[in-house]
Amino acid sequence: MSKVRVHISVSLDGYVAGPNQSMENPLGEGGERLHDWVVQLKAWREPSGMEGGEENASSPVVREEYANVGAEIMGRGKFGAPSRGPWGDEPWQGWWGEDPPFHKPVFVLTHHEREPLTLSDTTFTFVTDGIEFALELAKQAAGDKDVFIGGGAKTINEYLAVGLVDELELHVVPILLGGGERLFEGVGPDVRLELLRVVEAPGVAHLKYRVVN
């Protein structure tokens, strides 16, 4: 059955991005370190058309994460630009250049209407009618495949809080960010989780949960 999945790198103090996010520092101060464990992996480099990379205990975790995903939902924060507000006459095209690494339909949550944007084989559809409607669109686009909630923290927290996530995997990175975008903010105690799997890997612990809705 098609699932709604979250997989995200998080600091030991619970942040998925550091403080003071900006154009120069899209993941905030220190936030890039959240992804040190993954960017060296062949499993991460290959889908982005990059050469080389290593294999370690994280490799099967990353391959499983990327497999069978039919659509992604992301917040305006992840798509950018950091300035927010109306899109303007020369609207922001995302962080990823002419060939974004998604290769699937992406639904961007926003308060500001905009026509869809196609870059290579990725089409970004801008959704102003809320998270439930975005999920309906994403499920339709994904067909039998899963829907990936790509972040940031606010978007993930909103889907968790209303019970619309089936699986949640945390890549717990042994750093403290001391501030930034906090996972689980406002989600509260009613969401029940069940530990599915733990994987120890170099520089990261992968904790996978089923969300009991």
Added chain:
Amino acid sequence: MSKVRVHISVSLDGYVAGPNQSMENPLGEGGERLHDWVVQLKAWREPSGMEGGEENASSPVVREEYANVGAEIMGRGKFGAPSRGPWGDEPWQGWWGEDPPFHKPVFVLTHHEREPLTLSDTTFTFVTDGIEFALELAKQAAGDKDVFIGGGAKTINEYLAVGLVDELELHVVPILLGGGERLFEGVGPDVRLELLRVVEAPGVAHLKYRVVN
């Protein structure tokens, strides 16, 4: 070599006690659930003189945690009473009755002077001269053995922030508390950690770190 160690159960959203701690609810609302994984274990029950209990993947983790500990430091919050302030004429004797489960010297951080309290084979010494001095006393008392920083969050965070902890183990419990005493609050990004070990067990993931000082 003698180490300073922290081992603590933490919710997935980073709390070591729930909101609204009180006399009736010393661990706050929902906080008791943080210890569901451990109270059923023989490894936990035996040192407290309780019968029965099971063995599972958490058992060796708990036995290792309890082994070779020569002294414990705790905050006034953990010792109680919740009301705080001066000790008064009939001072609070702790939560644990006539035979506390420590069986070793315990140093209690407090702003209010008080004579030592001995209950069975546990002596509580009340330290008003700050966390560094308390650690000196505890190390002296522990000799070759390790010093355990027993909590609560504030005490652990203070020791982490000044670089006085050698090992940190988180027992990550798949619950959300939505508020309460937060681990790592105010510790900041300068503390470096190195993942030592991950253990998957029923209802809990054990993540052990070396703190690089």
